[in-house]
Amino acid sequence: MDDLKKIQEKIKKIELTPEEKKEMRDNIIAVLKSRPNPRENEGGENTFPVKSPYVFKFKKALAFAAIILVIAGGMSVSLAAENALPGDLLYSVKIKVNEGLSGLMARSDEAQVRWLVKTAERRIEEAEKMAASGKLDVNSANNIEDNLESKTKRLKDKLNSLDDKESLGIGADVVSKLENSLSAHEEVIKKLSLDKGEAKKDLDSILSDVKSVAESVRESRKNFDRNAFKNKDNKFMAAQVRLKLAQDSIKDAEKALQDSGKADDETKKKAAESISRAKEVILEAEAKLRDSADSDTLEKLHRAVGLSNEARVMLDANVNLNITGLNFSSNATNTENATSSNDENKGEGNQDSDNNGGDNEGEGN
């Protein structure tokens, strides 16, 4: 790498010629003088971090081999691989065979979105499991982040490519679920970061990615909700889809509570409270739906999904990761607070681990 320094010196010689510099300066001054009022989008847009395009090419030969592996008795290998973590022998089977096959079979836009969401969540869960067991290191964190980056980029591209009709159902359901799931995982990772000092740097880096994705997904979900109100039929359809999602989320959470024999009493109590509030919020939303669906209805249902999702994640973290003391900001006691959006609640008093007390100027975004 000695040539690196030499090249570094040479690179510094690349610059504008005096003529180019003068021409540019003259252009800038001319533009400024011709535009007395500032333009609206100043300072550049805050864009989603752009990652290298990841083209998922599942070669036919590999796909065929994977099918043979499963059919010819490799099922046990495939199943065993489901619990593999980065660094384990079967991890590549988990990613390339198990997830790869599911991806191949996802034909419709909705199926592809669900697959991308599921695989992104699996990366986050892997990071949590590894951190909880003290196995998270710089290499595994790097692998997880790279994979998470590529999945979320593809997810965003896929969501942007959907037309209004396709996006309505997906936005009402999958995106709402993902946003809530990411918020819940943020809390788990923050807690792990506090508890597991040796992995703090890597966890903070992963947390930064998860927050960035959550913010982007939140933006998508809000766009979907706004689009839903373009016409009467759309908003009712969106509300019905989300109502079903909220009801299913409560069932999942109740099942998790039923199966959480090993969870401690405090966690079970908090989870039961969350589920109970989710049910109250649904009742309020249903009452509104009888008259009309409005943006508040969609927001309430989104909130209900969030509450039941938090209960499920809390129980899972307690049972499988031995995490206690998770305190979602949604643990308010009255249902009026439950109508606020996730990000408003989470903003209160929470220190963002990304910021080290430095400037937080809004410029340039």
Next chain:
Amino acid sequence: MKEKDFLAAYEMYSDALYRHCYFRLFDNEKSKDIVQETFVRTWNYTLAGKEISNIRAFLYRVLNNLIVDEIRKKKSYSLEDLAENGFQPTDNKAGKQRLEVVSEVRHLMKFINKLGEEKRQLLMMRYMDGLGPKEISRILGKGENIISVRLNRAIKELRQIYDNGHNG
């Protein structure tokens, strides 16, 4: 910000911004457009009465956003495109110097291009633009510790790629 201070910033940073853009996009004309747009947008920001506490970090942030937008429009910017689009064969001294540097850098850039866009960007900001982790963290809006962690990873990965490429 006063006009004379703004023009002083232009004199001080335009070359570095151009260089950064050039090695992200490998397109001479597009790089000049983007640098110009960066300064126009920055000036308009100040016209709106907003304060800029660190002009260098601000300029890089605007530049970076414009580069990202450009990359999204065009799937890939490659050294191979450079010969066709970004570099005009010319007899003048500047053109010949760029050609010489690009030819030498091409070898290294092949390794750097194997890194993801974010890692590439971090390495360029740190080692080409001479920005510290704190400034980079302001530009990208991420915590300083996270920038340091990711920079170390990028260097480690580049080293591995470079060693494999040389020994393999």
